[in-house]
Amino acid sequence: MRILVVSHTYIVDLNCEKLRSLAQLEPGTEVVVVVPKRWRPGGVQKGTIEPRSWQEGSFRVVPVSNWSENHQGLLCFGAELVTLLQQFRPQVIQVEQGSRSLAYAQLIVLNRLLKLNAKLLFFTWWNLPYKLKPPVSWLEQFNLRYTSGIISGNQDGAEILRHHGYEGKIQVMPQLGVDEARFCPQPQHQLAAQLGIQPDQFVVGYVGRFVPEKGLLTLCDALAEIHPEFNWKWLLVGRGDLRPTLQEKAQKAGIADRLIWVESVPHAEIPNYLNLMHTLVLPSETSQDFKTLTSAGWKEQFGHVLIEAMACRVPVIGSDSGEIPYVIDDSGLTFPEGDAAALRDRLTQLMAQPELTRSLAQKGYDRAMLHYTNLALAKQQLAFYRQLE
Known part of the structure; x- marks a missing residue:
């Protein structure tokens, strides 16, 4: 299975452990992670992170040029993403920027234009009720319409998306796991x-x-x-x-x-x-x-x-x-x-x-x-x- 994951979260190497494990589960599983080439998690005052490109076996992290360097919803990517999709041809595309993200809409459009026929998913942490107005409400409805499945970080998030009209499959699980090699009983x-x-x-x-x-x-x-x-x-x-x-x-x-x-x-x-x-x-x-x-x-x-x-x-x-x-x-x-x-x-x-x-x-x-x-x-x-x- 060829899996493409898109998120700013994985600019931190330590956050990639779950996806590295995913790539090792079964023979033939490949995981490519797209991260923004430049990211400012705390705004201009906090500095800019420029993640590295790296690979370990069938797991790979690929920085791609991006618009918006510190806003999750507005994040989207440059032309290199098209080339990557054409070469990798993922069977699963998961974008971890929420239900109203431009990056997810971008991947939906590219999936159709390039005839990849990949399953489309997004991850969300959002767990507070909300109302949307156009054009953001249109963006969310477009994203939900073409979603094959959702991974929500919590039960409330899943219920909210049901309320917003999503009827497909939802898996509730956190974005990141715990490293049992680091977090383990040890006397101090x-x-x-x-x-x-x-x-x-x-x-x-x-x-x-x-x-x-x-x-x-x-x-x-x-x-x-x-x-x-x-x-x-x-x-x-x-x-x-x-x-x-x-x-x-x-x-x-x-x-x-x-x-x-x-x-x-x-x-x-x-x-x-x-x-x-x-x-x-x-x-x-x-x-x-x-x-x-x-x-x-x-x-x-x-x-x-x-x-x-x-x-x-x-x-x-x-x-x-x-x-x-x-x-x-x-x-x-x-x-x-x-x-x-x-x-x-x-x-x-x-x-x-x-x-x-x-x-x-x-x-x-x-x-x-x-x-x-x-x-x-x-x-x-x-x-x-x-x-x-």
Whole structure:
């Protein structure tokens, strides 16, 4: 099977692991990934990325000249794409820029003009209800009309596309998997000592942005009411503008001495910090005006740190925002978003019941290995392609 994947996501080599695994699943499978030749993920101020062309066996990354260097929806490609399509003649074309992208419309048109007869798919993370006006609504309807299948990063995204009229096959799975060679159980005694964590302390962990929508203020409220009999620390790994507010709130609650701040950690070092934790908490909180269906707002699209923690055999606690409950399933604990009392109850359960902590750690690990490694996702993706034949 010849598979063409188009996305700015794969300008980062590390993000290609799932597709590299896909190319190795069966003899005769070839995967070519088209990425923009120039991309500015943070705008002009953040600089420009110019990805390299590289190949490993039947897997290949090809940078192609592009219009729009930092807008996913407006991204489209130059004439080299036509030559590549003529030479490679893919049987599956997957564009990972959402339902309203010009790149997907471009590939639909080229598929027809070049008579490739490839199956057409797109990937989307979008999980908030929305209304569209012409010409964007026309673009989405055109894209949906010629779509053979959709891969949605979450359940909400799939339901929204059904509401917008799509009746074909939809597979729900994340765009990127977890690297079980990096994210795995590994003791961190030296790092714990460096951070002042004692062996008898229960470490409540968070990894991500320090912003209001991540629910850190709720987590602070929950920890502030933990019974004094429990000996715990709160390890926060990340960065963001909420830190001063959170520090002040913890100070007023009398728990500031229990906080450990670790900022600007390279992704490759995140497993070290996850392995210090007795639980990883993702207390995300949804925000949007659903009555007007404006695009403003946010809902947790997946929560990739959850599967990274699970792969490290760290039990997870998450709110019920967006995709979190589906990711955790019965392999961790969930609570109603914004409910500090409920979150305190979940934390206390783990602190008071070591057996429960160990049981959930193993269940989470098993779930991550079965469903969320790059190889597991590659197998799901290939199986979905087979359904479209």
